Amino acid sequence: MKTWREAFDATWLANDESVAALDHWVRGTLAAHRGLDDIHAIESVAPWSVQTLARSIGAFGDAQQWLWCITAVALMQELIFCAEDGGLDPAGIATDSDLARVVDTLRAIRNAVVHPAFQRGKGGNEAPMVRLINLLEADDDPEVTELALNLPEAWSYLGERPTATYALRKLDAAGRLFIERKRLIKRR
Amino acid sequence: MVATASALREEIDGQWSGYWLDPGRPAPLAPPTYRPTGAILRRIGETNRHELVCLDLVLVESVSGFVWLPLSEAGRYTYAHSLGLLQHEPWRLAIWQSAGVSVYEATYAESLSPSEIAALYGPEAQARARPDRPAVQLRLRRLAS
Numbered sequence: 001m002k003t004w005r006e007a008f009d010a011t012w013l014a015n016d017e018s019v020a021a022l023d024h025w026v027r028g029t030l031a032a033h034r035g036l037d038d039i040h041a042i043e044s045v046a047p048w049s050v051q052t053l054a055r056s057i058g059a060f061g062d063a064q065q066w067l068w069c070i071t072a073v074a075l076m077q078e079l080i081f082c083a084e085d086g087g088l089d090p091a092g093i094a095t096d097s098d099l100a101r102v103v104d105t106l107r108a109i110r111n112a113v114v115h116p117a118f119q120r121g122k123g124g125n126e127a128p129m130v131r132l133i134n135l136l137e138a139d140d141d142p143e144v145t146e147l148a149l150n151l152p153e154a155w156s157y158l159g160e161r162p163t164a165t166y167a168l169r170k171l172d173a174a175g176r177l178f179i180e181r182k183r184l185i186k187r188r
Numbered sequence: 189m190v191a192t193a194s195a196l197r198e199e200i201d202g203q204w205s206g207y208w209l210d211p212g213r214p215a216p217l218a219p220p221t222y223r224p225t226g227a228i229l230r231r232i233g234e235t236n237r238h239e240l241v242c243l244d245l246v247l248v249e250s251v252s253g254f255v256w257l258p259l260s261e262a263g264r265y266t267y268a269h270s271l272g273l274l275q276h277e278p279w280r281l282a283i284w285q286s287a288g289v290s291v292y293e294a295t296y297a298e299s300l301s302p303s304e305i306a307a308l309y310g311p312e313a314q315a316r317a318r319p320d321r322p323a324v325q326l327r328l329r330r331l332a333s
Contacts, residue, residue: 001210010275098263098318101248138247138254140208140225141268149222173265 001143004061007165011172012179013054021184022175023050026083033086048079057168067113067159073167074110077103080178093181094174102174108132109167112158129155139166196255200312203227203245203256206283208269215291219284223247226269226281227256228326231308237290238330241297243309243323244270258313260321261299269294270324281328292328300325 002010012018027049031042053076060069078088081103085091094103111118111128118127129151136148143162150157179185199205205224209215227245234240245256246267264270269279273296281292299322306314317323 001212097320098260098266102266104249135249137222138225138249139268140246142208142210142213142225144268145222145225169268169271170266173263173271176265177262 004064004161004164005058007168008058008061011168012175013057013168013172017185018175018179019051019054021179022080025182025184026050026080029083030086046079048075050076050079053079057171061164061168064161066161066164069164070109070159070167071113073164073171074106074113077106077171077174078110080175081106093178096181099174099177099181102170102177105135105170106167106174108135109163109170129158132158136163136166141166141169196250196252196316198253198255199227200229200245200256200316202310203229204242204283204285205256206281209280209282209291210268210272211277211279215280215282215289219289223254228281228328229258229309229313232310239328241325241327243300243305243313244326246270255316258305258309258317259324260318261324262318262321264324273326280331289333291331291333293331294326294328297325297327299323 008014027042027045031037031045034045036042036045053072056072057069057076060066060072081090081094082088084094090100090103090107093099108128108131112132115128118129121127121130133148133151136144136151139145139148141162144166147157147160147162205227207216207220207224208226225247228242229245230240230242234242244259246259246263247254248257259267259270264274272279273294279294281294283290283292300308301322302314302317302319305317305323
């Protein structure tokens, strides 16, 4: 089994060019929503940035703080894939084809970790954790599947390494597709 | 875009379903009680059970439940086994059949253009595959038990 650092280093989050390209695009997109074009305003446009979250995801994983690591992934996906909307929903390329499917999985992770009191289904919607457990059960990583089998009886187990690895893999896949479709990095 | 995913049955007729084994993990003695985590579709008329090229199927959530779809090149970073194979890890697929478990070593084979899928794998496979990206094929080689 790969170490967390080995897995992280194989993702776009450990690639300076990819992180810088996404960071630049997110900052510019957010700034445009507010009519900001001053370079200093773009630097301070939002409390979270792609660069800081990428570092945090790696560091939380190194420290085995898995629930914080998963939470940072949840923040990162929202920052990137909702930037075009300027609100709470994915927009633009993030809603296209199989990118939408991965982003939807990342949102399921977000809903489970940032709505911790949501235990009962409401208005025909099941609790976010129930849906995430279904997604984890359907994964092909044996460690994720095995964790998912224990989750129905103990939702607190979500904050374990297999969930963080799963979240990192989905964020990596979505980020790669997004960078490619947006052509954020010039091919050499 | 797989436009018809909501109307599909879970499995494709003739698919082999099994369980992906990450590097170093021994094959279980009995089939796990949970749903399969991997599946493949053999080519029409394929009779070789020891070494074969096949479509890599992945389980995807749709509005009516989960369905197996051909993996496209665009999705290879999304799944643990396909990401591992990209990184040259030795992932294996364990498949239980009447004679017991068969464990196959998986490697990537040449991807297949969407227009070629129906002739090799049937119209249902083509209908479930992305029309705009090559489908991923695997080469499976059965390991001695």
